[in-house]
Amino acid sequence: MNDLKPGDVVVVQTKHYGSKTGVIVEPWHSEIGVEWLVKPFFHKRNIICQPCDLKVIQEQSCLNQ
Secondary structure (H helix, E strand, O other), X not given: OOOOXXXXXXXXXXXXXXXXXXXXXXXXXXXXXXXXXXEXXXXXXXXXXXXXXXXXXXXXXXXXX
């Protein structure tokens, strides 16, 4: 599994809205462990998701080139 980090472009599988593409903003710490806050490109609400719901499509280091 890829190491997730802020700036990675990901696809999130949501419960109610299907797949959403966005960028990881920051880690989100909860009682179940570390989750991720994702800012979707075409949706008005941020998504807090577990790593198992994420698929990295472009790493952050690629965006800086």
